[in-house]
Amino acid sequence: MVEIQFQQKVRELIDGLKAICANYGLGNDGNEFKIITQAFLYKFLNDKFAYEAKKVEPSLAEAEKWEDVLSNMSEDELEMLALQMPADTAILKPQHFISYLFSQQNEPDFSKLFDDTLRDISIQNNEIFAVQTDGGAKIKLFDELSQFISDPSKRDEFCKAIINELVEFSFERIFDQKFDFYASIFEYLVKDYNSNSGGKYAEYYTPHAVARIMAEILVPKDMQGQVKNVTCYDPAAGSGTLLMNVAHVIGETRCAIYTQDISQKSSNLLRLNLILNNLVHSIPNVIQGNTMLHPYHKDGSELKKFDYIVSNPPFKLDFSDFRDNLDTKVNKERFFAGIPKIKPKDTDKMEIYQLFLQHIIFSLKENGKAAVVVPTGFISAQSGIDRNIREHLIKNKMLAGVISMPSNIFATTGTNVSIIFIDATNKEKVILIDASNLGDKVKEGKNQKTLLTLEEEMQIIELFNSKTEKDRFSVLVEYDEIEAKNYSLSAGQYFDIKIEFSELTNEDFNLKLKEYEKDLDALFLQSRELEKELKKQLSSLSYDH
Template identity: 35%
Template sequence: MDIYGFIDRIKGLCHVYGLSNQASEEEIVRNLFLYKLLNDRFSPEKQRSAGGIYMEEKDLIDNAKHYPNWLDEVFQRINTYPENKALCKEGLFTPIIDYVDASDMAAFFKNIKMIFLEAGPIPMEGGDFFGQVFEYLIQDYNVASGRYAEYYTPMEISRIISRILTDDGQDIRDNLRIYDPSAGTGTLLLSLQRRLKQPMLHAQDISHKSMALLQLNLILNQANGFTERANTLSNPAFSGPYDYIVSNPPFKTDFSFIRDDLDKSGRFPWGVPVVPEKKKESMSIYLCFIQHVIQTLSPNGKAAIVVPLNFLSTMGNIEAAIRRYITENRMLQGILVMPKNTFANTGTKVAIMFLDRSGCDTVTFMDVSEKGHLEKRGNVKRTVLGEDVADDIVKRFLMKTDCAVPIEKVSETDCSFLPGRYMDLFADRASIDEKEWKEKRKRYAVSLTSLMEQEMYWDTKLKNILNSFPKNNEEVR
């Protein structure tokens, strides 16, 4: 049984006991999924030395009536384990015994026990394992698709970002600090971590759901760092400066209830978006995340931020002010426009903005919106960039082969970050000699004459048809 089959079995069990489409179902599925992965991750020897958080199969059967309480006790012991508590303040698990009616308790947990026994060890295959599982988990529960922190950064995009940030190499400096203020499942951070020398990792996210997967992801990857579940904008848990920052922030969501507090905090020098009168959920909150990233970046730090495409050129006061600051401080390393539907839960066209506070003389503009292929994973379709395509993107971006302009040129265009303002729209045109040009012009002239003759023919025919109808004052016989 693979992990998707395991999740489906737990969902099916919740349906049988009337727990479907409720918060309780999501908590039960999430907790059992996390425990299953932890249980399979460690060897039998380590399991037996786990001090009561592991149970042999025979013990599981013999102690069936105590299983509900035992499972919640296991969750609590894992939460309070010193190494885990340092990384996960709130704990990986929440009690699930209270979600089940007392009359159903014995049968419900007996079925859970059997699902665990039937599943067997579940392999964690592929570099994007947690990202794909997260996407599978949220497709049923994330009814407000695309809201704050309820989507993740695909692994191939994370790899492109980390490779560009590190110049497609390894940064072996000591004591590096990396940060993601909207960490999701941690795909961006962990992809970057693999290219650094034992960095100190800081991650914050507001979502219970993504934070649980993030923490498990960090534990299984033996990451060194800290996480915090809280609102990054109103309650930032970590302070800079950071050597690397990555962020795929929410683009639009309702922050109206704390908007004025954010404005008074003094942490957003270029302003806090106003609350729309009709659709509060369309508040452009990502603009606050960009400002937060800029202000927590070290003097020689680098950052990559996923932004909606309209940020690159819109003349709104906040957007323009942010772009002007980035340009005047020579921080813009480049812009990479991504294909549509790269992120499964939002159809918004996006770009990746690369910043380098140490200073950039030239800016790379690159548009790969036509790259990739559409692929269905579960019930979700998104554009996937293959390994060859990703390699080509990284190589071209770092070598500046597509379009590289002096930073002064960006200032001359009112600090527009849209690649189309700088890229030659006819860069791929082929040169032809005079003879070939005359032949093509002759063919086009013949085609144009033919089209004009056809237009005259159909124009005359249509007029004749219209004239054949009775006039308004004539009686139709």
């Protein structure tokens, strides 16, 4: 009950920040998401510091105003306090606290003080919290938020409004909550900013049902708690939904996250997601850049190999501007099945997912596992790169299974999707699941979406992990069976065709035969009448010059 009430308070805080943006003309502005997410993050880091500091120094917890006690500490005492706090805690000075800014809000140039505070926090914590580009530049933690207000005379009031919204709220009581709590908060926080509305973004928000299914199959329940010191990678990470779910089932302290994404917006949202989910130690591995052209993560001169890879890559995207740069000797091994050709009249429909899928296969350790969302057309295409990739998976016996998902599982795209599970340790049978008929249809805005129930999720997970066959739903197939069917991974092609027989007496048979003859006589009569009518109509036609 307390958790539900607090979740509502968090939503009210987010709605309050959105209302401030709207009041100052920034509603639906391109920079609104930066203001909302960064103000939220500033508050979160503030309260996390207070929470950890009070655990280290009991006098802070006992004080009526802990900020006053901390302000009276010497620099040496503050440094010692910082050293005893967890490494994922942002280091703040007394003048960085929201309470301090609140006390200074009537001073001249308050917006400058506000921006300077956020800038100083970014500089102090750059090593831990900065996201890198593939060129080595650092993307700082905070922007100068007041600068998004075009009228300088309104900046002070705007910053005051933000501080007044933040000062009465506290995260401290929920820092012991687990993943699901923060996942729902993050989803609410970014729900208006993580779609392709208002711009041509390739990142789509992966539904939690899809993310949970992928995570629970990659790391089954009997393995959870045993997996440790592993690397998890997503080459098109978006805001990190898939990685958060995998890290959750493995254990946040038992894995290191590695990502790359071409979108700076997505990389900033991913950083926030990592902070919320106790994965700050992986922020240095978050790279903003073009994975296909400049894959960043390496061991020496070779591309790094990973234990787990999850991805929902963009399906179709124009990459004609760098396509020819991929077609080199260096990439021959990585893109073993081929590089999609440029479509001059339809460049935005170039199948970029084929590149991502090959990159993922190449980036897996020998005993690694991957789960990748692909368009369902991939699993049965009879020729081209799709078939070449499937042939590679089958010939090398590195496929665990495939799940064909219901249509509209993604509200933002009507493309039917499937999930392929790659596992080079699976040398036995492959499980194919047709879950296309599951789920409830609901309207989400202007779009129709299919929602799986929790029971349906569990059914898919349990059948896959136990490799259990279910009539017209799941089937186990040998690798050579798949090869015989031109490497098709569509479950329906392997289902047994059942013919039902019913016993008929001689009398029943003759009766049915007479019924069919009667029906045929009626149809033949109708056909003759139509023939007469057509001839009549044709004969009445004349040519008028």
